[in-house]
Amino acid sequence: MxxxxxxxxxxxxxxxxxxxxxxxxxxxxxxxxxxAALLVALALALAVQGYTQHLAGIGDDSASSRDGAAGVPASVLNGGPVVDARTADVHTARPADRTLALTFDDGPDPVWTPLILDVLEAHHVHATFFVVGTAAIDHPDLVRRMIAEGHEVGLHTLTHVDLGKAPEWRRQLEVQTAQRALAGITGETATLLRPPYSSENDAVTSGTWAAMQSTAADGYLTVLSTMDSRDWSRPGVAQIEQNLAPSGTHGQILLMHDGGGDRSETVQALDEMLTQDAGKGYRVTTVGDAVGIASMRPAPESEQLLGTAFVWGMGASGTVVDVISWLLxxxxxxxxxxxxxxxxxxxxxxxxxxxxxxxxxxxxxxxxxxxxxxxxxxxxxxxxxxxxxxxxxxxxxxxxxxxxxxxxxxxxxxxxxxxxxxxxxxxxxxxxxxxxxxxxxxxxxxxxxxxxxxxxxxxxxxxxxxxxxxxxxxxxxxxxxxxxxxxxxxxxxxxxxxxxxxxxxxxxxxxxxxxxxxxxxxxxxxxxxxxxxxxxxxxxxxxxxxxxxxxxxxxxxxxxxxxxxxxxxxxxxxxxxxxxxxxxxxxxxxxxxxxxxxxxxxxxxxxxxxxxxxxxxxxxxxxxxxxxxxxxxxxxxxxxxxxxxxxxxxxxxxxxxxxxxxxxxxxxxxxxxxxxxxxxxxxxxxxxxxxxxxxxxxxxxxxxxxxxxxxxxxxxxxxxxxxxxxx
Known part of the structure; x- marks a missing residue:
């Protein structure tokens, strides 16, 4: 040592x-x-995307809430397709004779909506588009084109959820955010609302009626339909035309789709139908014009700011998820x-x-x-x-x-x-x-x-x-x-x-x-x-x-x-x-x-x-x-x-x-x-x-x-x- x-x-x-x-x-x-702030922001972005993209979605419109019609007023079951439940005395309305209100659900779609707009423009016809909020955010230019070409825009919820089955908090969220998206994209708000998976008056269920009452309290009119093209099932052009062929002179609200799947048959059937209806003396127009109301108005500046922020946030959350997916x-x-x-x-x-x-x-x-x-x-x-x-x-x-x-x-x-x-x-x-x-x-x-x-x-x-x-x-x-x-x-x-x-x-x-x-x-x-x-x-x-x-x-x-x-x-x-x-x-x-x-x-x-x-x-x-x-x-x-x-x-x-x-x-x-x-x-x-x-x-x-x-x-x-x- x-x-x-x-x-x-x-x-x-x-x-x-x-x-x-x-x-x-x-x-x-x-x-x-x-x-912690970054993870909370990320979690929020993922929650937004998860909710809007995966908890609901555009599906088969035949899937409706079959829970009975208890509590639904007879005036609704037997009345016109435009329902005003904003007061205790429920009113309904229908288009005038020989008037066809042409409506499209589930869009806008980047492929089929432009083709449908082209057909409408060629026939000098206006229609009502009930847009899904998430689709509108993804394709805002198509919504702006609808407004610019004189068409009417209504709400079809944010994520195409069945309002008749949704709890009250989700009903409010779906409709309010869809309205906010529309205000952010176009600067206007809509009065007309069509619940997803709805059809004619006699198919209104207790759940759907509760949703109609809830949204009416916020000032919305519910628009049902009287004639369903059933184009979502792709039955063929001839069958779609037959489904929409009016009998008699009563006014009708026609239901078609510009989103949710392959709509090639819809585009072709629409062109031929408009040619035939014009020859039979029918007037084809929007829902608001058919029942004599102005359904759209400029949004207040505060609503436009909130809407713009909402649309931007939704886009940012989508970008975040896309970037993370690529990084993953x-x-x-x-x-x-x-x-x-x-x-x-x-x-x-x-x-x-x-x-x-x-x-x-x-x-x-x-x-x-x-x-x-x-x-x-x-x-x-x-x-x-x-x-x-x-x-x-x-x-x-x-x-x-x-x-x-x-x-x-x-x-x-x-x-x-x-x-x-x-x-x-x-x-x-x-x-x-x-x-x-x-x-x-x-x-x-x-x-x-x-x-x-x-x-x-x-x-x-x-x-x-x-x-x-x-x-x-x-x-x-x-x-x-x-x-x-x-x-x-x-x-x-x-x-x-x-x-x-x-x-x-x-x-x-x-x-x-x-x-x-x-x-x-x-x-x-x-x-x-x-x-x-x-x-x-x-x-x-x-x-x-x-x-x-x-x-x-x-x-x-x-x-x-x-x-x-x-x-x-x-x-x-x-x-x-x-x-x-x-x-x-x-x-x-x-x-x-x-x-x-x-x-x-x-x-x-x-x-x-x-x-x-x-x-x-x-x-x-x-x-x-x-x-x-x-x-x-x-x-x-x-x-x-x-x-x-x-x-x-x-x-x-x-x-x-x-x-x-x-x-x-x-x-x-x-x-x-x-x-x-x-x-x-x-x-x-x-x-x-x-x-x-x-x-x-x-x-x-x-x-x-x-x-x-x-x-x-x-x-x-x-x-x-x-x-x-x-x-």
Whole structure:
């Protein structure tokens, strides 16, 4: 045992000391308010779209509310098709003799409405169009054309809902929003309303009558029909003409459709019918003109403003949903490509590793047998430092162990010295942060190859020897080992175990073959001492000193590789709070490193591979995708409520199946038991959300220009080397 004292060289300041910026609680919490507001706005947009597009819709007009006519006045059942129930004394009206009021429901439709308008214009005839609010919002120019060409516009609710079956709140919503849409599009309001699925007077049910009374209280006249073309069933042009052929001289209200499906027969039948009716002396006109009322009036300015805002909001919500749908498709494609890519690359990496080489064009390398220096930075690591040092000292490869006590207050240095293990040296220094501790150990190292290991990590006997072998290749400047979670008991431990095996290790295999490794983890990494000294040692510019160091080596032209059989066992956070702190620091530090080394994107050689491959991968998979994850979750709820929940469930099960297959393969490569994978579905529902919230917090912190302090993880004293057959 020996003691070494750090030199008088000024210590690199710790991140906490270098960035003495006060964190204002109000500012820090602002991003959660922004996120909540965005999610609420998104949920509102999705709710609007779900309601208007999926809770109702234009359907078969034969489907009516057959709940009896109890309570319906005889004057309605036996009266005219225009019903005025605005007073207790109900009145009805019908067109004058030889007058045909021509009406169209379910539009406007971008294909058929213009053709119908062309036919009407050719015959110099005006008609009444009962428009569906959502269709009018989608095609406002057609509604404006109706008004400009002298046609009459009435309401057919917002989403074509059966008012006879709808509760009162929905009746009000459907009619008022349809009116608001009309006011926003045309600047006018309508008095005429035709309930969807209504027909003639004698078909009015109790529910429909209740709806007619409810809307009459708001000033609406209900327009029924006397002759139904039944064009929605596409019976043929001749049959449509026959259905609309008037008998006698009584005035009629004719029902046709300009939306809701293929209306080619309607267009042709309309042209022929108008030619015949004109020859028989019938006058074809609008409902209002047929019964002698002016059904449309200019909307007050306030109504126009509200209507314009409503139409704009509906359009914006539709655009949001469309954009999200495209982004979801893109993220799904990216996720699929990533899964296929990492599995294929991992398979190749495994095959090449079994042959003792990474690439077929690289010859077998000589074995490294020279001693190495192992640097263990330690700050209050008394809970696990003994296990860490003893495991390293038991290495089959000759090692020099330097424990750098970075101002510990728990007797860490005294504990290491009391072990009396030959070849173990202790450096005591004032607290300066992990980078300064590593630099102190680097300066004191006796050998060219150094291994850096955290104080909460233990090695297996063969780890050091396996880890350093790739450094026999003169192009390699650093080697990442395979970090394992030692405290994997409990569901949180199992989730982190899965993440290490499936997430980190599969990615490292990909980075290895792509020659763009962004991080050699602090838990286990081997380096060329000369390369580290050349780049100035370990920098304190970021909170992810391991990522910063790795990227610096890559930018200097060094290759960084992965050794999957060099195993290190580390303690993972045992509580959600501790996990949050650790991952927050990791993510924020990684963002700092990515920003610091952004210039690699335009460089060539090894630096360019890091910039364009490694940084690109991190940006898409570890920043942008997590930022988009809350939207995915909100959209999933939207799908369960408004879309087909069975299809959504099948898609989720397919996604989970793919995740399980990839995880099982990763576990097989790492020779792990599959038992923890039962927690994977729960990981997707709980752990995943925590991880993307960490990314969101980190991104907002970085954008706000706030500086994060170093978060030291709590130690639990659970370090021991698991038996190989227990992995």
């Amino acid at each position: 020996a003691r070494r004292t750090a030199g008088r060289r000024p210590m690199a300041p710790s991140p906490a000391k270098a960035h003495r910026a006060a964190r204002l609680p109000g500012r820090v919490r602002t991003h959660w308010i922004v996120l 498709a893109a993220s799904g494609i990216v996720t699929l490509i990533r899964a296929v890519l990492v599995v294929a690359v991992a398979s190749r990496h495994h095959r090449l590793a079994r042959r003792g080489r990474r690439r077929r064009d690289v010859p077998l390398l000589p074995e490294i047998t020279e001693p190495v220096t192992v640097i263990v930075p330690a700050y209050n690591e008394s809970a696990g430092i003994e296990a860490a040092v003893r495991s390293i000292a038991a290495s089959t490869h000759p090692v020099e162990i330097i424990v750098v006590d970075d101002g510990s207050s728990d007797g860490t240095a005294d504990l290491v010295e009391s072990l009396g293990i030959p070849g173990v040296f202790v450096i005591r220094k004032e607290n300066g942060g992990k980078p300064s501790a590593l630099n102190a150990g680097l300066r004191a190292a006796s050998y060219e190859i150094v291994v850096m290991v955290d104080g909460d990590t233990v090695f297996e006997p063969h780890t050091v020897h396996a880890l350093i072998q790739p450094l026999a290749d003169p192009r390699v400047g650093a080697v990442s080992g395979n970090t394992k979670v030692v405290n994997r008991g409990g569901i949180l431990g199992a989730w982190q175990h899965i993440e290490y095996v499936v997430g980190f290790n599969l990615d490292r295999r990909l980075f290895d073959l792509a020659e763009c490794m962004p991080t050699v983890p602090g838990a286990i990494g081997a380096f060329r001492r000369g390369a580290l000294l050349y780049i100035g040692g370990v920098s304190s510019d970021t909170l992810a000193e391991d990522t910063d160091l790795t990227m610096s080596l890559c930018r200097e032209g060094w290759r960084v590789v992965y050794k999957d059989d060099a195993l290190a066992w580390t303690e993972a956070p045992a509580t959600l709070g501790a996990l949050w702190k650790q991952r927050y620091r990791w993510c924020y530090g990684t963002l700092q490193a990515m920003w610091k080394h952004r210039g690699a994107v335009v460089q060539g050689g090894q630096a360019g591979k890091l910039g364009r491959r490694g940084l690109g991968y991190l940006l898409v998979l570890q920043v942008l995708m997590p930022l988009f994850a809350p939207i995915v979750d909100v959209f999933a709820v939207y799908g369960l409520i408004f879309l087909d929940p069975v299809r959504i469930g099948i898609l989720w099960l397919a996604f989970m199946g793919a995740q399980l297959a990839m995880a099982a393969y990763a576990f097989r490569l790492d020779k792990e038991r599959l038992a923890p994978l039962w927690t994977l579905p729960l990981q997707q529902l709980v752990y995943r959300q925590l991880m993307y919230l960490v990314v969101i917090q980190s991104v907002f912190t970085a954008m706000a220009g706030l500086h994060l302090r170093w978060h030291r993880m709590e130690r639990y004293g659970s370090l021991s080397v698991p038996a190989t057959n227990q992995r």
